[in-house]
Amino acid sequence: MAMLEAQGLTKAFGGVAAVSAVNLAVQENRIYSIIGPNGAGKTTLFNLLSGRLPCDHGRVFFKGIEITGLAPEHIVRMGMGRSFQVTNIFPKLTVFENIQSTVLFQQGKGLSLFAAAHALGIEETETVLDMVGMLEKREEPAGVLSAGDLKRLELGIVLATKPDLLLLDEPTCGMSPVETSATIELIKRIADETSLTVLFTEHKMDVVFSISSHITVMNFGRVIAAGPPEVIRANGEVQRIYFGEG
Ligand SMILES: Nc1ncnc2c1ncn2[C@@H]1O[C@H](COP(=O)(O)OP(=O)(O)OP(=O)(O)O)[C@@H](O)[C@H]1O
């Protein structure tokens, strides 16, 4: 059984077919990626999978249970974590507090209790900070972090929701090559150590080929190729889209 399965997912905005009849099956304990040019439909597909947007047609199954039409919070509680291109980080809280508030929220102790909750969830918060390599920066306000550290914090916030499946939308967006490889190494290490399943979107080809066990290629809302990296690399249509003809 696939951990995540999409059947015929379709979404149009006005006349634009953002996602068209997309089928996807993500197996457990692997790193899957979705690539495609700007506007291919990657973010929209993530929004459909995670319940942020209702689909026009199609169905989504998570851990064998149909989740089509369920609220995003419900899907998060079932174990699907996702990051957002626009981050939900509180700039005035420290790195530690940002993670801690998610840990507490995940445990059902909402932000309203936060003032009285300084002593709660410390161990779990530290575990997450350690996973994303941010223990030393724990007391820094999130608002002063570099782009790379912000992405790491964002990853920590998603991990604090204790996902079994992690959806990452362009996790290396805006990063330098050095930050990009560090982030990719981090995702790979976390996936290995915690037996997480990861599905991510990306623009940078080298990144995708180095860590994915399976790649889905989208163009104009459709899946045009899917398979292991060597198959995708050799696919003529993919080469045309990414590298131009001749
Ligand atoms: N809320 C919206 N309203 C109208 N059109 C939208 C909306 N969201 C996306 N689109 C359109 O749907 C198509 C797919 O967009 P989407 O953001 O999913 O692509 P993407 O593959 O994530 O692109 P990028 O690589 O730039 O992030 C585009 O043509 C986009 O303009």
Ligand SMILES: [Mg+2]
């Ligand atoms: Mg996008």
